[in-house]
Amino acid sequence: MTASPAPAAAALTTRAQEVSSRIVDDILTLVRQETSSYDLPGLAAGLDLLRELTVQRLGQPDHEHRYPGGECGDTLTLTYAGTGTGAGTGAGHVLLVGHYDTVWPTGTLAGWEQPGASEDGREKLGGPGIFDMKTGLAQGIWALKLARESGAPLPTVTFLFNGDEEIGSLSSRPVIEEAAQKADVTLVLEPTAHGAVKTARKGTGIFQVTATGVEAHAGLAPQDGASAITALSEFVVAAAKVAAPDRGTTINTGLFRGGSAINVVAGQATAGVDIRVSSEAEQTRVDEELDAIKVSDPRVRIEIDHAWNRPPMTLNAASAPLLALAREVAREQGRDSLPDTAVGGASDANFVAALGLPVLCGMGAVGDGAHAQGEFIYPDTVPAQTALVAGVLGRLARPLRG
Structure with a gap:
């Protein structure tokens, strides 16, 4: 009472x-x-x-x-x-x-x-x-x-x-x-x-991930191209596996853009990734594991802007x-x-x-x-x-x- x-x-x-x-x-x-x-x-x-x-x-x-x-x-x-x-x-x-x-x-x-x-x-x-x-x-x-x-x-x-x-x-x-x-x-x-x-x-991270590949004609010479979209898709799938909800860590790719034309192997693609962590230790782990991700085509360069916006x-x-x-x-x-x-x-x-x-x-x-x-x-x-x-x-x- x-x-x-x-x-x-x-x-x-x-x-x-x-x-x-x-x-x-x-x-x-x-x-x-x-x-x-x-x-x-x-x-x-x-x-x-x-x-x-x-x-x-x-x-x-x-x-x-x-x-x-x-x-x-x-x-x-x-x-x-x-x-x-x-x-x-x-x-x-x-x-x-x-x-x-x-x-x-x-x-x-x-x-x-x-x-x-x-x-x-x-x-x-x-x-x-x-x-x-x-x-x-x-x-x-x-x-x-x-x-x-x-x-x-x-x-x-x-x-x-x-x-x-x-x-x-x-x-x-x-x-x-x-x-x-x-x-x-x-x-x-x-x-x-x-x-x-x-x-x-x-804590929150607002990461921008950029993939830079090699453009080529999708019909005449697709083998000469290295698709930034394909590589970034691989990265996004791998990034999602870095999440650890049991530790309070979530990873969400909310934006994805890329390519210049439907008949061109994409030379560039970008993704916006929202990351939430409950501890500084998880923040460090996420940084290290995202940096360690490899894509299948070595001709594509992946760059990550680790923009941690707010601490836990x-x-x-x-x-x-x-x-x-x-x-x-x-x-x-x-x-x-x-x-x-x-x-x-x-x-x-x-x-x-x-x-x-x-x-x-x-x-x-x-x-x-x-x-x-x-x-x-x-x-x-x-x-x-x-x-x-x-x-x-x-x-x-x-x-x-x-």
Whole structure:
């Protein structure tokens, strides 16, 4: 049986319920502005909207900086000074990270159908990016607003909004790592795993494999050719056998292109390979075994771009006290539990964990269907999730001690 929440925790939860409809309105406002990772004008408009919404709810930041993303969406940091601890030694600093880009091409919203209620009658809300992760963005903003209203001493809070997470955080990674090193703890507002926070994530590799063969006429002199497509097909089949699901390692070739004409022995072919690993040891093994693959025609050259995008994330020693704190806040707010879990996907939390810094991921939406047309949230969970982040902020006015 759940114990009655403390008065302050109960007040925070009640206030979150009172403003729930306004939080949901902000979520839908963000969803209506499409922000495909590859649509630079849409990303710019989306970040402008996100900044405007943050300022509407929290006022002008004490410090802000916009980092140009080049071919990616810009990264924006907005910092709000803490209260109650002053600006001197001992004041806490929390980094709230969230990406505003989505996997959905611009124009997806027009054909999106709202989901029906769940089997138990619970309302669902859908939309491109609503689960991953625009709900988390709005909840994070409101969490600081509610924490302020509660009157509790608060840490300095920096919001970091990046527009390239879905394509590997190519431009924002150094900004994230620098900001995390300046903060005491990092909370990543990615969606939950059915209500659980995420304390372990797989590392990811985005490998490009290129086969260079010899072109020849497919009818007149096929023997003079060395097919890059045939060789790369052999490589892809062999690469799939390097996977070890029992060790958490998966290998998927998701893109394959090659050749110049149907009657020409292909001189070049490329493959895009997605690799997920749970440990650095597996990362090393995969590198070595892919490099050792041989194809049957020695005239074809195979080149592998070993692009490890994110390191594996585990619950490090620095993060364990943060998880314990979040669970304590959840209990105070009347929850039976706050589970944690490991997931196959990666996020910007991977970068922070790899630095040995305290981080919790999956502090955002409750729903399902990330990267799928059925993506949705349960709006009835918005108050509790917002209150949880607000409650954690209220406990971090001073740096967390393990």
